[in-house]
Amino acid sequence: MFPSFGAVLKKKSDRLPPNERRSQLIEATLICLMREGASGLSSRKICAQAQVSVGLLNHHFSSQEELVAAAYEEISRRYHEALKAHIDADTKNQNVPIKTLVSCAFEADIMSPDQLRAWVVFWSKTIDSKLMRATHDRINQRLQTYLIQVLAKSLPNSNVDLQVLAIEYSALTDGLWLDWSLNGQHQSSQLWQTILNQWLHRTLMLA
Amino acid sequence: MFPSFGAVLKKKSDRLPPNERRSQLIEATLICLMREGASGLSSRKICAQAQVSVGLLNHHFSSQEELVAAAYEEISRRYHEALKAHIDADTKNQNVPIKTLVSCAFEADIMSPDQLRAWVVFWSKTIDSKLMRATHDRINQRLQTYLIQVLAKSLPNSNVDLQVLAIEYSALTDGLWLDWSLNGQHQSSQLWQTILNQWLHRTLMLA
DNA sequence: AGCGTTATTGAACGATCGTACAATACTATT
DNA sequence: AATAGTATTGTACGATCGTTCAATAACGCT
Numbered sequence: 144m145f146p147s148f149g150a151v152l153k154k155k156s157d158r159l160p161p162n163e164r165r166s167q168l169i170e171a172t173l174i175c176l177m178r179e180g181a182s183g184l185s186s187r188k189i190c191a192q193a194q195v196s197v198g199l200l201n202h203h204f205s206s207q208e209e210l211v212a213a214a215y216e217e218i219s220r221r222y223h224e225a226l227k228a229h230i231d232a233d234t235k236n237q238n239v240p241i242k243t244l245v246s247c248a249f250e251a252d253i254m255s256p257d258q259l260r261a262w263v264v265f266w267s268k269t270i271d272s273k274l275m276r277a278t279h280d281r282i283n284q285r286l287q288t289y290l291i292q293v294l295a296k297s298l299p300n301s302n303v304d305l306q307v308l309a310i311e312y313s314a315l316t317d318g319l320w321l322d323w324s325l326n327g328q329h330q331s332s333q334l335w336q337t338i339l340n341q342w343l344h345r346t347l348m349l350a
Numbered sequence: 351m352f353p354s355f356g357a358v359l360k361k362k363s364d365r366l367p368p369n370e371r372r373s374q375l376i377e378a379t380l381i382c383l384m385r386e387g388a389s390g391l392s393s394r395k396i397c398a399q400a401q402v403s404v405g406l407l408n409h410h411f412s413s414q415e416e417l418v419a420a421a422y423e424e425i426s427r428r429y430h431e432a433l434k435a436h437i438d439a440d441t442k443n444q445n446v447p448i449k450t451l452v453s454c455a456f457e458a459d460i461m462s463p464d465q466l467r468a469w470v471v472f473w474s475k476t477i478d479s480k481l482m483r484a485t486h487d488r489i490n491q492r493l494q495t496y497l498i499q500v501l502a503k504s505l506p507n508s509n510v511d512l513q514v515l516a517i518e519y520s521a522l523t524d525g526l527w528l529d530w531s532l533n534g535q536h537q538s539s540q541l542w543q544t545i546l547n548q549w550l551h552r553t554l555m556l557a
Numbered sequence: 558a559g560c561g562t563t564a565t566t567g568a569a570c571g572a573t574c575g576t577a578c579a580a581t582a583c584t585a586t587t
Numbered sequence: 588a589a590t591a592g593t594a595t596t597g598t599a600c601g602a603t604c605g606t607t608c609a610a611t612a613a614c615g616c617t
Binding site (some may be wrong): 332 | 385487514521525526531534541542548549556
């Protein structure tokens with residue numbers, strides 16, 4: 144009847160270049176994991192979130208496991224980028240970037256209860272999947288290297304083992320985020336932020 | 351034919367008092383979760399581990415969720431008991447029990463990659479279950495109270511906020527255990543033990 | 558315009574999930 | 588010895604899981 148109208152009202156081309164579709168599925172995976180945690184990890188839920196048919200997942204990814212690994216890479220990449228952005232923007236602490244990291248550790252773009260839900264799922268999958276384990280190792284290595292750079296800039300005249308300090312900082316933030324997010328009464332982050340601030344204060348004094 | 355033989359060879363009474371059967375199912379749950387992680391959380395696998403029929407789970411527990419919550423309570427209880435046992439046994443540090451906690455943090459009865467697999471599953475379930483969330487809060491509260499007592503004894507003349515310190519210690523150990531256990535090359539715990547030792551050293555100096 | 562390529566769909570498959578339930582076996586009480 | 592109570596079994600059900608695949612639709616190229 145009104146083919147032009149039909150063409151206009153009909154959703155625009157539903158065909159995407161593979162890379163875009165892959166990104167869209169990765170994004171949908173992160174949304175599902177952040178919203179529901181482990182129970183959000185379902186091929187059907189992910190494809191529904193991406194408004195795409197079930198079969199498409201296995202067309203762009205050889206398995207769900209591979210999609211999850213890609214999503215793990217992506218959330219890690221965003222975390223890394225967010226850290227760099229905060230450090231670049233904090234003109235006051237250019238010489239002590241670790242101060243910037245600590246002060247933004249509970250900002251929404253760095254970590255949130257939502258995001259931690261996804262991280263916990265990734266950790267859980269790291270336990271029983273070789274591919275996830277390899278991905279986890281790669282991510283950890285990358286973040287640790289970056290953290291060491293940040294610490295080296297922050298403590299130019301210190302002789303402490305920066306790798307040890309980087310692992311400690313990473314472990315402490317992971318634990319604080321866990322405690323903050325899994326807590327029943329999801330309070331403000333003030334308490335946990337204070338703890339991290341005091342840790343940094345002590346660490347800088349003795350380094 | 352040989353009824354007496356049959357009676358002897360036949361498994362002995364397969365009927366147990368409810369409390370014992372419940373404990374057995376809880377134990378089987380922990381074994382499954384420590385062995386396989388999240389994929390070990392299956393009513394059928396748990397009952398197979400307990401050498402019991404599938405239907406028995408819902409006779410002694412109203413749901414799988416309730417069994418998992420009971421298992422979470424149990425692993426936490428064992429952890430708590432193991433901590434107390436180490437402190438009692440360490441006669442050298444009776445006045446500084448936090449030193450004992452730190453030095454045994456990577457002992458097999460306190461934490462191991464196996465046990466952490468189970469903890470990660472419990473954390474994961476805490477995200478999307480009200481019952482697990484309540485259990486998690488109760489466990490956290492109990493352990494934090496105990497940690498504060500340990501710290502109070504270790505730092506009698508300090509004016510630092512012991513609750514803050516307890517949360518920091520708990521978060522740090524959680525993060526170190528995670529990093530240690532999820533690491534691809536499951537090395538010895540030496541590196542992570544050193545990190546914890548240095549943390550304590552700095553903390554005691556400034557407290 | 559026609560053709561080959563491939564992104565996309567949705568149904569179908571087999572596996573596994575948690576739970577319900579009737580049947581059975583054991584124990585304790587009388 | 589008979590009976591009541593219940594622990595235990597194993598099947599069955601409906602739901603959901605990840606993946607496969609033939610059919611279809613959209614695109615680029617000549």
